[in-house]
Amino acid sequence: MVQTHHANSDAAPEAARSRTARVKGILILLVPVLAVIYAGIVGYMYVNQQSLLFKPAGELPAPNTVGLADVDAVSLTMADGTELTAWSAPPASEGAPTVLFFHGQTGNLGDRADRLREILNSGFGLLAPSYRGYPGSEGEPSEVALISDGIQIYDQLDGKGADIVLHGQSLGTAVAAAVAEQRPNAELLVLEAPFTATVDVAAERYPWLPVHALMRDQFATRNLIDDITVPTLIFHGTEDETVPLHHGEALAAMAGDTAEIHVIPDGNHNDLWSHGLWDQVQQSLPAN
Numbered sequence: 001m002v003q004t005h006h007a008n009s010d011a012a013p014e015a016a017r018s019r020t021a022r023v024k025g026i027l028i029l030l031v032p033v034l035a036v037i038y039a040g041i042v043g044y045m046y047v048n049q050q051s052l053l054f055k056p057a058g059e060l061p062a063p064n065t066v067g068l069a070d071v072d073a074v075s076l077t078m079a080d081g082t083e084l085t086a087w088s089a090p091p092a093s094e095g096a097p098t099v100l101f102f103h104g105q106t107g108n109l110g111d112r113a114d115r116l117r118e119i120l121n122s123g124f125g126l127l128a129p130s131y132r133g134y135p136g137s138e139g140e141p142s143e144v145a146l147i148s149d150g151i152q153i154y155d156q157l158d159g160k161g162a163d164i165v166l167h168g169q170s171l172g173t174a175v176a177a178a179v180a181e182q183r184p185n186a187e188l189l190v191l192e193a194p195f196t197a198t199v200d201v202a203a204e205r206y207p208w209l210p211v212h213a214l215m216r217d218q219f220a221t222r223n224l225i226d227d228i229t230v231p232t233l234i235f236h237g238t239e240d241e242t243v244p245l246h247h248g249e250a251l252a253a254m255a256g257d258t259a260e261i262h263v264i265p266d267g268n269h270n271d272l273w274s275h276g277l278w279d280q281v282q283q284s285l286p287a288n
Helices: 007-047 049-053 109-121 143-158 171-182 198-205 245-258 277-284
Strands: 072-077 083-089 098-102 125-129 164-169 188-192 232-237 259-264
Touching (some): 007 049, 083 109, 083 143, 098 143, 098 171, 109 125, 125 143, 143 164, 232 245, 232 277, 245 259, 259 277
Parallel strands (some): 098 125, 098 164, 188 232, 232 259
Antiparallel strands (some): 083 125
């Protein structure tokens, strides 16, 4: 009598169990490796967060070399002794306000020469500080330091009797908004491509990182916008990929009747002036 052996049928479940065991073994080895990699990335982002947020670059040019012949480079001394460089010019038109301009996170003041020239060509005065740690200025940048400096610079300008328009560009919107919240006698607050908070932007870019727990300089404009009584203009482009439009819309909603938002079709993060931003600012001033 012939006996039939079912070797193949017995081997199949055994092979499957072997493969499952191998996969489990690989996963057991992989999880701690991935955890180490993740921890390394988190550590890198934490240690280098200042250089990721503040990006000074280049050398600060003389104003006349970038078409600002009537602008002086002045030194401003802060309460802690830090010397900041600012570009300054008085109003050319009688009764015109002075724009206190807070620039964005990258480069230096020279990169904003076109904006500043347009302000001056309108007869307005100008005071544009270079943040501490940026070309021309001493110190190290931080949220606390930039806002403190902004308030001190405002007070110095206000002490001379100037009517002041606060203008913030990108990162500078957080500084300008914080100054406006503390100094409600400003004539106008202009927020060019603002964010609800730098930490919110970071969380959108890195959703897999615990940025709210790690980020020191969070610049949370959303926490103070509804306390600002200064008339506010918000400008935001529909194609802004650096700070998406919903940030500006959220701030406008939080501000209520105090703020007016101008959504610029096809505008991106850096070209809002070419879409008529400055014309709208002038039209919105009480004197106009």
